[in-house]
Amino acid sequence: xxxxxxxxxxxxxxxxxxxxRRCSPLIGLAVFYLAVTYLREAxxxxxxYIQVLMFGLINCMVTMGLNLINGVTGQxxxxxxxxxxxxxxxxxxxxxxxxxxxxxxxxxxxxxxxxSILVAxxxxxxxxxxxxxxxxxVKGDYLAIVTLGFGEIIRAIIRLIxxxxxxxxFSGIPRYVNLAWILIFFALTIWFLRNxxxxxxxxxxxxxxxxxxxxxxxxxxxxxxKVQAFIIGAVTAGVAGALLAHLLGYLHPxxxxxxxxxxxxxxxxAGGAGTISGAVVGAMALTIVPEMLRFLSGWRLVIYGLxxxxxMLYRPHGISNGKEFSFLVPRLAPKKTEEVQEG
Amino acid sequence: MEHFIQLLIFGVQLGVIYALIAMGYTMxxxxxxxxxxxxxxxxxxxxxxxxxxxRIPGFGFIPVMVAAMxxxxxxxxxxxxxxxxxxxxxxxxSVLITAIGVSIFLENLPRMxxxxxxxxxxxxxxxxxxxxxLYGSAVVNTIQITNIAASLILLTLLIGIVRFTKTGxxxxxxxxxxxxAALMGIDVNRVIALTFFVGAALAGAGGVLYSLTYPMIDVLxxxxxxxxxxxxxVLGGIGSIPGAVLGGLLMGxxxxxxxxxxxxxxxxxxxIILILVLLFRPEGLMGRPTIEKV
Numbered sequence: 200x201x202x203x204x205x206x207x208x209x210x211x212x213x214x215x216x217x218x219x220r221r222c223s224p225l226i227g228l229a230v231f232y233l234a235v236t237y238l239r240e241a242x243x244x245x246x247x248y249i250q251v252l253m254f255g256l257i258n259c260m261v262t263m264g265l266n267l268i269n270g271v272t273g274q275x276x277x278x279x280x281x282x283x284x285x286x287x288x289x290x291x292x293x294x295x296x297x298x299x300x301x302x303x304x305x306x307x308x309x310x311x312x313x314x315s316i317l318v319a320x321x322x323x324x325x326x327x328x329x330x331x332x333x334x335x336x337v338k339g340d341y342l343a344i345v346t347l348g349f350g351e352i353i354r355a356i357i358r359l360i361x362x363x364x365x366x367x368x369f370s371g372i373p374r375y376v377n378l379a380w381i382l383i384f385f386a387l388t389i390w391f392l393r394n395x396x397x398x399x400x401x402x403x404x405x406x407x408x409x410x411x412x413x414x415x416x417x418x419x420x421x422x423x424x425k426v427q428a429f430i431i432g433a434v435t436a437g438v439a440g441a442l443l444a445h446l447l448g449y450l451h452p453x454x455x456x457x458x459x460x461x462x463x464x465x466x467x468x469a470g471g472a473g474t475i476s477g478a479v480v481g482a483m484a485l486t487i488v489p490e491m492l493r494f495l496s497g498w499r500l501v502i503y504g505l506x507x508x509x510x511m512l513y514r515p516h517g518i519s520n521g522k523e524f525s526f527l528v529p530r531l532a533p534k535k536t537e538e539v540q541e542g
Numbered sequence: 543m544e545h546f547i548q549l550l551i552f553g554v555q556l557g558v559i560y561a562l563i564a565m566g567y568t569m570x571x572x573x574x575x576x577x578x579x580x581x582x583x584x585x586x587x588x589x590x591x592x593x594x595x596x597r598i599p600g601f602g603f604i605p606v607m608v609a610a611m612x613x614x615x616x617x618x619x620x621x622x623x624x625x626x627x628x629x630x631x632x633x634x635x636s637v638l639i640t641a642i643g644v645s646i647f648l649e650n651l652p653r654m655x656x657x658x659x660x661x662x663x664x665x666x667x668x669x670x671x672x673x674x675x676l677y678g679s680a681v682v683n684t685i686q687i688t689n690i691a692a693s694l695i696l697l698t699l700l701i702g703i704v705r706f707t708k709t710g711x712x713x714x715x716x717x718x719x720x721x722x723a724a725l726m727g728i729d730v731n732r733v734i735a736l737t738f739f740v741g742a743a744l745a746g747a748g749g750v751l752y753s754l755t756y757p758m759i760d761v762l763x764x765x766x767x768x769x770x771x772x773x774x775x776v777l778g779g780i781g782s783i784p785g786a787v788l789g790g791l792l793m794g795x796x797x798x799x800x801x802x803x804x805x806x807x808x809x810x811x812x813x814i815i816l817i818l819v820l821l822f823r824p825e826g827l828m829g830r831p832t833i834e835k836v
Binding site for chain 2: 275340341343344345347348349351352354355356358359365366457458461464465468469472497498500501503504505506507508510511512515
């Protein structure tokens with residue numbers, strides 16, 4: 200009788216530990232937000248730093264999406280900036296052209312903004328599907344080129360649409376986004392991608408990366424998973440684009456050139472491809488470090504290039520070295536509690 | 543009709559330059575399966591070498607051209623030795639990222655060197671400008687003739703080397719099967735270095751010819767030129783030398799015609815064709831399809 204009593208205690212203890220692990224990233228983000236807000240109020244942090252932080256978080260989101268396509272599913276996409284462009288422009292079109300955002304009562308604004316993010320996600324997802332589809336026909340380097348081409352075509356199309364400013368750029372977008380919005384979507388992205396990658400779907404995606412043919416022999420419809428990865432990656436980038444548009448207040452097609460796409464690629468591989476932590480750390484580090492090196496002016500890009508080469512030569516698995524940081528992506532132990540109950 | 547011929551001349555003039563640059567992409571890809579992102583920047587280095595060498599009195603078109611071919615070629619060999627060779631047996635993606643790093647480095651280092659700097663510079667006129675009436679109002683000028691003639695000579699030379707010399711045979715052998723080539727006594731490292739040398743020399747020449755036509759050069763000129771040439775290489779079938787020529791010409795002509803139709807369209811037109819080709823013939827126009835072996 201007394202044995203069952205301790206069993207219940209262990210049970211509760213495990214449950215609590217598990218829950219704490221599960222929630223640790225959320226608690227961490229909340230604490231982070233409060234700390235940043237406090238420091239800003241106390242004038243320790245300049246608005247500029249927070250701006251950099253927000254760009255960093257947006258870059259993280261895009262890179263996490265790219266990680267699903269490149270790192271997890273093993274496809275090679277170098278057109279991620281195109282998806283960001285689709286998201287940014289479509290959401291900006293919703294808030295600026297469809298609704299006159301600044302004329303709306305402030306209660307409706309979050310709803311309209313969420314709607315615009317939804318539109319951005321859907322639009323980017325559609326493009327992700329369009330680009331993911333050909334990946335059935337082309338592989339490897341050729342796929343890379345197709346994605347590059349699609350990214351550039353998206354940019355060329357934007358230039359042809361006068362309603363969104365064409366080659367002059369799209370101005371007058373409400374600057375509605377703040378740190379809280381970005382953190383919410385950042386958390387949602389991590390949560391969703393973490394659960395996706397650790398699910399059966401994610402395993403299937405990894406099997407596509409490891410060996411296409413073997414995966415197919417095991418009865419995995421590789422096509423479905425590749426397209427799925429492209430769509431999810433694109434939606435993530437699209438949502439990040441929507442946030443970016445409402446952070447900057449101005450968009451220009453040249454912001455989304457293939458040079459920008461290679462930036463995301465570099466974030467991912469410098470951080471460590473295949474892991475969410477790698478994507479986050481890489482994007483964050485490579486957004487903040489160049490800002491810190493601003494006093495070096497142009498030399499920082501020289502150093503950036505050099506560091507990238509040296510990194511690939513001497514630390515090929517990136518900063519995270521192929522491991523997940525458990526504070527970002529909790530590794531949940533198998534449900535011990537249930538075993539105890541059964542026993 | 544006159545308009546058509548005039549546009550065709552512009553297209554071919556641009557196309558041969560794309561073909562020259564595409565050649566480097568296709569050769570490097572053919573031999574070590576690497577998309578050399580830094581290749582476009584070698585075009586820029588060629589153009590800047592020409593810019594400085596042309597200031598030396600007594601240096602005409604040909605010495606300038608030779609210098610502009612040798613400098614990027616040597617730089618390219620150094621890059622291959624330091625950055626790519628140590629990674630040869632690693633996953634191809636890491637080499638690709640390295641290439642991006644090299645490209646960022648090559649674009650930004652000259653920006654910081656005071657004598658080069660980030661500004662646009664007027665390219666010297668190396669060829670006396672004259673126009674010849676061709677058909678109706680269609681004209682052809684000396685620069686266009688030089689471009690086309692020089693490119694054709696260089697391309698023929700290259701194809702000759704690859705087809706008929708011992709070195710060329712070694713190149714083809716290495717691109718076919720590196721291990722077997724090494725067993726046959728071919729110095730694989732030397733052949734790869736040579737490939738980088740030749741490809742970069744052509745890129746340098748392409749840089750000079752392009753700058754003759756559009757006489758404003760800056761450190762970022764190689765980025766778009768490189769990307770378009772790369773697309774041309776893929777269009778023709780990357781790894782295939784005649785394919786690079788065909789792809790380059792096609793790309794140049796399409797771009798000129800599309801730009802004449804709508805100035806914003808010219809930019810995306812090449813990519814649209816590229817994607818259509820890749821969707822229906824993924825190996826490019828003249829590439830050989832790869833068979834997946836189990």
